[in-house]
Amino acid sequence: MxxxxxxxxxxxxxxxxxxxxxxxxxxxxxxxxxxxxxxxxxxxxxxxxxxxxxxxxxxxxxxxxxxxxxxxxxxxxxxxxxxxxxxxxxxxxxxxxxxxxxxxxxxxxxxxxxxxxxxxxxxxxxxxxxxxxxxxxxxxxxxxxxxxxxxxxxxxxxxxxxxxxxxxxxxxxxxxxxxxxxxxxxxxxxxxxxxxxxxxxDVLGAIGLSAGLVLFLLPITKGSDWGWTSGTTLGMFGAAAVVLVLWGVYELRSKxxxxxxxxxxxxxxxxxxxxxxxxxxxxxxxxxxxxxxxxxxxxxxxxxxxxxxxxxxxxxxxxxxxxxxxxxxxxxxxxxxxxxxxxxxxxxxxxxxxxxxxxxxxxxxxxxxxxxxxxxxxxxxxxxxxxxxxxxxxxxxxxxxxxxxxxxxxxxxxxxxxxxxxxxxxxxxxxxxxxxxxxxxxxxxxxxxxxxxxxxxxxxxxxxxxxAPRLRASSEEEAALERAEEVLRGFRGRVLDAEGAPVARAKVTLIDRRGRQAGATLSEPDGSYLLAVPSEGAYVLAARAVGHGPLASAATHSGEERAVDVDLALPGESVSA
Structure with missing residues (x-):
């Protein structure tokens, strides 16, 4: 988790x-x-x-x-x-x-x-x-x-x-x-x-990428000193290709x-x-x-x-x-x-x-x-x-x-x-x-x-x-509607503060019965969120936002092709700097 x-x-x-x-x-x-x-x-x-x-x-x-x-x-x-x-x-x-x-x-x-x-x-x-x-x-x-x-x-x-x-x-x-x-x-x-x-x-991935980049960039920067057709330059380019291909195969298989x-x-x-x-x-x-x-x-x-x-x-x-x-x-x-x-x-x-x-x-x-x-x-x-x-x-x-x-x-x-x-x-x-x-x-x-x-x-x-990212306030409702159409089976609702006002950019995390994360999203500027569920069952919806206390709310989904409405009201917490 x-x-x-x-x-x-x-x-x-x-x-x-x-x-x-x-x-x-x-x-x-x-x-x-x-x-x-x-x-x-x-x-x-x-x-x-x-x-x-x-x-x-x-x-x-x-x-x-x-x-x-x-x-x-x-x-x-x-x-x-x-x-x-x-x-x-x-x-x-x-x-x-x-x-x-x-x-x-x-x-x-x-x-x-x-x-x-x-x-x-x-x-x-x-x-x-x-x-x-x-x-x-x-x-x-x-x-x-x-x-x-x-x-x-x-x-x-x-x-x-x-x-x-x-x-x-x-x-x-x-x-x-x-x-x-x-x-x-x-x-x-x-x-x-x-x-x-x-x-x-991913330590092995970091080592592989580092080796591949060094082998690729070194002959680029030193080629004029070593000679572009020298064995060192061509050998390094060849080694870079091999290392980066192997790194790519490993990365695709890594969890x-x-x-x-x-x-x-x-x-x-x-x-x-x-x-x-x-x-x-x-x-x-x-x-x-x-x-x-x-x-x-x-x-x-x-x-x-x-x-x-x-x-x-x-x-x-x-x-x-x-x-x-x-x-x-x-x-x-x-x-x-x-x-x-x-x-x-x-x-x-x-x-x-x-x-x-x-x-x-x-x-x-x-x-x-x-x-x-x-x-x-x-x-x-x-x-x-x-x-x-x-x-x-x-x-x-x-x-x-x-x-x-x-x-x-x-x-x-x-x-x-x-x-x-x-x-x-x-x-x-x-x-x-x-x-x-x-x-x-x-x-x-x-x-x-x-x-x-x-x-x-x-x-x-x-x-x-x-x-591309929607950077206009006027497109936020449209974005929420599009997401609502994309996800049918899941939980949706709004993240609100103690006074009932919407909370934007709250992190909402879906946790399954084994305590593993099954999904996460950020609430929209109007407080709305939408999370798909992988299967029916009991879940916990955890919400956090800067300036508010955390919240964990139990919720159950029947597995039907629909979104269950769950509003999340964050408790008040000191919002001073």
Missing amino acids: THTTNDQPARRVSGAVVPVLAFAGIVVAVMQTLLVPVIKDLPQLLDTAPSNATWVLTSTLLSGAVATPIMGRLGDLYGKRRMLIVSISLMVVGALVSALTSTLLPMIAGRTLQGFAMGAIPLGIGLMRDMLPREKLGSAMALMSSSIGVGGGLALPLAALVAQHADWHALFYGAAGLGVLSIALTLLVVPESPMRAEGSF APLVDLRTTARPAVLFTNLASIMVGVSFYVVSLVLPQLLQLPKATGYGLGQSMVVAGLLVAPLGLTMMVTAPVYARLSAKYGPKVTLILGMLIIAIGYGAGLGLMSAAWQSLVISVVLGAGIGLAYSSLPALIVGAVPASETGAANGLNTLMRSIGTSVSSAVIGMVLANTAQNVGGVAIPTMHGFRVSFLIATGAVAIGLLMALFLPKPDR
Whole structure:
């Protein structure tokens, strides 16, 4: 039997929950962007070879890819807030380790721990789903999803400023400070979600997925160093395929899998994840190309000769525009559905890269490209969690969004490897230094446009918008009616408080005579709930909600094809913070 809640005191959901969770996402982005201004100097700073210095970035990527789905699943099982705090705590420890060293191995260890912060994004989205009313959920998830871009956009010029005028270790102290602030705010403002998934943690599945991802991502990130046709690169890709296939077979047979592959195979989830990879590719290309173009000296004939800080400021609108699009997305999604906003976002990205091919001759043009691409990527990123949330059960939100975040990470990894290879192969040697060419930049933009076209195709295959989450208050009664038609044999009714007012988002759990969970749901905004029963017999309906006492009510179903009406009146309990 699954446990449905922890013993944390019930609290009202404060209006500060969304900004606090979004701030956690921004902290993650800062951690990722931290070293961008000093990438070229890392070999000298760490007194090591350039091929070794790249492990400082690769280690964070790998640990982030592994941690994202695992933290999502642990959150579903043991509490999303708890795992959010664990993720950011590991990042703080990692940042402090990196801040205190100038040697390679401790730096890699610190950066590996920092990668665990990536789990904060799906955990934050899961917490929002569990706590927020439907009408606020769309814009909240959009803000959380785009916080990666927002944080990256803001961190780039700030990190450049610190790197130019202070000891580079100050970057890590800053990240640790932001992490501590995020943990403190989360503890103060964000209540734990009462939602829990069934089952136990799939340790073997976690090991299998971790091994498969490392074997897949390592040759992608190191292929240019090892050689794309070398035995090591091809051997790792082959091993990754074998491990991931075996992992998939094991997961399908597991009673409590790390990732429910049957859910993942649903068209709404599958095509969203495939589109996510392409959005990840397109997001990273602009981050790689524009700063280099802006900083190249004018003597090259095409470089724009800007300082590191000015280049960061000109690219910063990419993240800021993503933040501005979150409320715009909520309005568009409420009217047309997240599928339409994803398609619109992809089209805007395509326009941005297409226009970018002819807008590379002045610094102000980079600003235009950043704003247009930021708007498109913001709309696309905001749509992804809404599509996932609408296609999976509430108990799988963390794991499903973790997998979706992983798909975006795979997109950025592939993008980094491919664009790095393109720029290296098209570079010209000037005084023994390889300098990227305008041809390389244009080819990179064409690759991004191609990725967006593939993503657009995937988005068109998504099921009709009515399969996506209903984020409008006006559709709630319609949703309840649809569910009532779907389930005939079961229990239905309303969850009410001590005064008879409806209680929204109360967790209602159906327990059979053996004490096992037979079903669970969340009440609608009008308090209504509906649960199917597997067979006739005696059951217990247990209800819990933030700010109310728990209730257990005995109920019997005769097994006929009808729903038995059972209203659940929650006893009063202290609703103070």
